[in-house]
Amino acid sequence: MTTTQQPTTTFARRAQHVQSSFIRDILKAAGQSNMISFAGGLPEPSLFPHQQLAKSAYRVLMNNGQQALQYTNTEGYLPLRQFIAERYLRQQKIPIDPEQVLITSGSQQALDLISKLFLDAGDVIALERPSYIGAIQCFSQYAPEMAEIELREEGPDADQLHQLTHSKPVKFFYTIPNYQNPTGRRHSLASRKETVAIIKNTNTFIIEDDPYGEIRFEGEAFPSLHSMLPEQTILMGTFSKMVAPGLRIGWVIASSDIIRRLTILKQASDLHSSHLDQQVLYDYLTHYDLEEHLKGVRELYKKRRDVMSNALKNYFPENVEYQIPEGGMFFWLHLSPRIAAMELLKKSMKEGIIFVPGETFYVGQPNVHTARFNFSNTEEEKMDSAIARLGELIKKEEGHRTVVKWWPMP
Amino acid sequence: MTTTQQPTTTFARRAQHVQSSFIRDILKAAGQSNMISFAGGLPEPSLFPHQQLAKSAYRVLMNNGQQALQYTNTEGYLPLRQFIAERYLRQQKIPIDPEQVLITSGSQQALDLISKLFLDAGDVIALERPSYIGAIQCFSQYAPEMAEIELREEGPDADQLHQLTHSKPVKFFYTIPNYQNPTGRRHSLASRKETVAIIKNTNTFIIEDDPYGEIRFEGEAFPSLHSMLPEQTILMGTFSKMVAPGLRIGWVIASSDIIRRLTILKQASDLHSSHLDQQVLYDYLTHYDLEEHLKGVRELYKKRRDVMSNALKNYFPENVEYQIPEGGMFFWLHLSPRIAAMELLKKSMKEGIIFVPGETFYVGQPNVHTARFNFSNTEEEKMDSAIARLGELIKKEEGHRTVVKWWPMP
Numbered sequence: 043m044t045t046t047q048q049p050t051t052t053f054a055r056r057a058q059h060v061q062s063s064f065i066r067d068i069l070k071a072a073g074q075s076n077m078i079s080f081a082g083g084l085p086e087p088s089l090f091p092h093q094q095l096a097k098s099a100y101r102v103l104m105n106n107g108q109q110a111l112q113y114t115n116t117e118g119y120l121p122l123r124q125f126i127a128e129r130y131l132r133q134q135k136i137p138i139d140p141e142q143v144l145i146t147s148g149s150q151q152a153l154d155l156i157s158k159l160f161l162d163a164g165d166v167i168a169l170e171r172p173s174y175i176g177a178i179q180c181f182s183q184y185a186p187e188m189a190e191i192e193l194r195e196e197g198p199d200a201d202q203l204h205q206l207t208h209s210k211p212v213k214f215f216y217t218i219p220n221y222q223n224p225t226g227r228r229h230s231l232a233s234r235k236e237t238v239a240i241i242k243n244t245n246t247f248i249i250e251d252d253p254y255g256e257i258r259f260e261g262e263a264f265p266s267l268h269s270m271l272p273e274q275t276i277l278m279g280t281f282s283k284m285v286a287p288g289l290r291i292g293w294v295i296a297s298s299d300i301i302r303r304l305t306i307l308k309q310a311s312d313l314h315s316s317h318l319d320q321q322v323l324y325d326y327l328t329h330y331d332l333e334e335h336l337k338g339v340r341e342l343y344k345k346r347r348d349v350m351s352n353a354l355k356n357y358f359p360e361n362v363e364y365q366i367p368e369g370g371m372f373f374w375l376h377l378s379p380r381i382a383a384m385e386l387l388k389k390s391m392k393e394g395i396i397f398v399p400g401e402t403f404y405v406g407q408p409n410v411h412t413a414r415f416n417f418s419n420t421e422e423e424k425m426d427s428a429i430a431r432l433g434e435l436i437k438k439e440e441g442h443r444t445v446v447k448w449w450p451m452p
Numbered sequence: 453m454t455t456t457q458q459p460t461t462t463f464a465r466r467a468q469h470v471q472s473s474f475i476r477d478i479l480k481a482a483g484q485s486n487m488i489s490f491a492g493g494l495p496e497p498s499l500f501p502h503q504q505l506a507k508s509a510y511r512v513l514m515n516n517g518q519q520a521l522q523y524t525n526t527e528g529y530l531p532l533r534q535f536i537a538e539r540y541l542r543q544q545k546i547p548i549d550p551e552q553v554l555i556t557s558g559s560q561q562a563l564d565l566i567s568k569l570f571l572d573a574g575d576v577i578a579l580e581r582p583s584y585i586g587a588i589q590c591f592s593q594y595a596p597e598m599a600e601i602e603l604r605e606e607g608p609d610a611d612q613l614h615q616l617t618h619s620k621p622v623k624f625f626y627t628i629p630n631y632q633n634p635t636g637r638r639h640s641l642a643s644r645k646e647t648v649a650i651i652k653n654t655n656t657f658i659i660e661d662d663p664y665g666e667i668r669f670e671g672e673a674f675p676s677l678h679s680m681l682p683e684q685t686i687l688m689g690t691f692s693k694m695v696a697p698g699l700r701i702g703w704v705i706a707s708s709d710i711i712r713r714l715t716i717l718k719q720a721s722d723l724h725s726s727h728l729d730q731q732v733l734y735d736y737l738t739h740y741d742l743e744e745h746l747k748g749v750r751e752l753y754k755k756r757r758d759v760m761s762n763a764l765k766n767y768f769p770e771n772v773e774y775q776i777p778e779g780g781m782f783f784w785l786h787l788s789p790r791i792a793a794m795e796l797l798k799k800s801m802k803e804g805i806i807f808v809p810g811e812t813f814y815v816g817q818p819n820v821h822t823a824r825f826n827f828s829n830t831e832e833e834k835m836d837s838a839i840a841r842l843g844e845l846i847k848k849e850e851g852h853r854t855v856v857k858w859w860p861m862p
Binding site: 050053056114151176184287310312 | 466715732
């Protein structure tokens with residue numbers, strides 16, 4: 043043997059299960075051009091309080107830099123964990139001890155740590171159908187059997203959830219009860235009660251992922267599943283949509299026992315999340331007004347939701363079905379059975395417009411006629427004209443003749 | 453069933469393998485008091501360029517905050533990857549494409565991603581005996597069979613390495629060739645050549661962890677194993693010891709194929725490392741003089757190495773054996789067969805002094821008479837008197853009568 047090539051190694055089985063996220067791949071393509079993107083789940087960057095964070099960063103580094111730049115404990119910066127705990131108490135009347143808060147590198151790391159803690163290959167987990175692609179991607183590293191529970195307009199199908207969790211051991215049920223990714227749906231109060239009743243007294247945990255709960259445009263807040271069944275629920279939150287995702291600061295709320303176990307796994311995974319970012323964020327949260335900031339976020343996203351809603355109504359054929367989301371960042375469209383979303387994407391990319399075909403959000407047989415449209419990250423003017431052009435494309439695909447003159451805009 | 457307790461769930465098998473690091477546990481204890489600590493591997497915080505980083509952070513957030521606070525690609529901030537690649541070329545004459553650089557959340561995450569890529573339960577890996585506890589902890593999440601290769605003064609035992617890697621499939625050999633943690637040893641040039649000759653044309657990768665290579669007090673730099681066998685070596689670096697660990701910015705150098713595979717796993721693990729920290733660090737690296745900064749780091753650590761070396765010589769019994777490290781952060785002591793380091797630690801903690809018993813750095817049967825002493829993070833004055841007190845303790849343990857008057861210092 044005289045080869046100088048890389049060894050013919052066998053990689054771990056898990057490495058063959060995990061695929062790059064389709065979304066991130068098309069986002070990468072989008073980043074290289076002037077695409078109008080409804081594809082990502084990106085917050086609007088002009089909302090980021092970058093000047094306030096600049097002052098916070100300067101203050102932290104000048105006044106406390108030696109500490110903020112040093113290694114720290116794995117659990118996270120204690121004042122930040124206290125802030126998070128106190129905010130739950132203030133806002134949702136949920137008493138949480140700071141010991142029950144683990145700071146993670148975004149919610150994505152929380153998913154990874156939870157998977158590490160619970161999953162051996164072949165274990166059964168339940169998740170909504172459809173569900174967040176990043177969670178599916180993360181879970182697939184641990185080769186579980188993923189059982190999909192149909193997500194109805196009001197919440198997960200209770201019969202399916204009951205049948206599954208009462209017929210075999212299910213490690214956890216992963217759910218996004220508020221303005222779900224990708225569907226934008228929110229579980230009704232009745233659905234929440236039903237979910238909790240089903241899960242209670244099983245050996246199944248609820249993994250409650252709540253990145254969008256604060257992005258509520260209408261209606262009252264509903265109690266979290268965690269507040270209704272704390273001993274069996276692991277609640278995940280993040281500052282990514284509230285403040286800025288580039289900081290990668292999320293958190294997990296769970297029993298002290300679970301937090302201790304997750305902390306050991308986090309220690310083995312990255313020692314701790316950026317100490318500097320945790321302190322900068324804490325300085326921001328205590329020197330400025332997060333609640334005022336969130337008002338601005340909601341206001342802009344609601345406006346964009348309305349613009350997209352009107353544009354869909356004006357330009358898309360009537361056989362395209364959707365609910366109007368009451369929060370979050372996404373519309374979920376059911377196109378007609380004649381339109382495959384992936385084919386539509388290929389054509390729309392040529393027009394400089396991208397979105398995510400819904401098929402990427404399924405574990406089993408996908409519904410290829412669905413599509414996810416993000417509305418948080420596109421300026422209103424561009425949104426209207428782009429939806430108009432997409433409407434034309436769909437109508438062409440449908441073989442419709444149309445007299446709508448769509449370009450240039452009047 | 454009417455319990456309201458946490459379900460009697462079975463956690464993943466891996467979660468039972470992983471234990472909290474003893475070091476981090478005693479550091480946590482130390483953080484709560486005025487202990488004099490030789491235990492951690494902490495850099496000296498007064499060296500952190502916190503004022504320059506404050507200016508960098510302010511500049512990045514004011515001028516480019518919208519981008520720096522947004523989600524970004526998993527591979528890392530391209531200018532930072534280019535900086536790292538160019539520095540290897542400039543300093544070590546190694547041509548590296550920025551595509552071959554993956555930014556990670558510290559070296560610890562690199563270890564986790566590499567383990568994820570390579571390890572199924574039961575796979576064989578090799579590592580030095582003794583080795584870095586954080587690596588052992590990380591690997592143990594994936595339940596490999598860990599084969600220890602005795603680390604001699606000049607490098608890993610070549611016969612053992614040859615026998616192992618030529619008798620069965622070994623996924624990788626994990627090594628820290630420069631000023632190893634915990635021993636402070638550096639592989640000689642001859643040892644490096646021998647290691648490479650042994651590994652070449654096997655299906656084994658070398659995982660070369662190099663956090664301390666820049667902290668060189670004496671002698672010439674030796675070529676990295678990566679430079680001698682690039683197609684079979686994955687090289688890990690970090691800014692933790694060069695600039696500041698609180699940022700959690702490390703990197704991996706490997707073939708584009710390996711980087712692509714690691715990137716997919718990183719995407720599933722945390723999407724990306726802090727975008728803000730990557731940009732702040734890059735601004736620092738391009739506005740200030742890293743090489744000048746490193747001179748200051750080397751100078752202070754060398755001084756402390758000398759103080760510890762003199763103190764060990766002055767106060768410890770002659771039967772305590774050690775090499776004087778030519779770089780890095782650690783002394784590795786062999787106490788006499790009558791002294792168990794863990795017992796000594798229990799006594800020294802009562803005197804307010806901590807260090808790490810060497811037994812924590814072994815996978816198999818440990819040498820309980822070894823101890824790791826960090827010298828980077830203790831002021832010179834405190835170091836001298838604390839080593840003197842420890843010397844007294846050791847002499848007491850040995851049953852020696854001594855006439856050395858050690859406190860108060862003259």
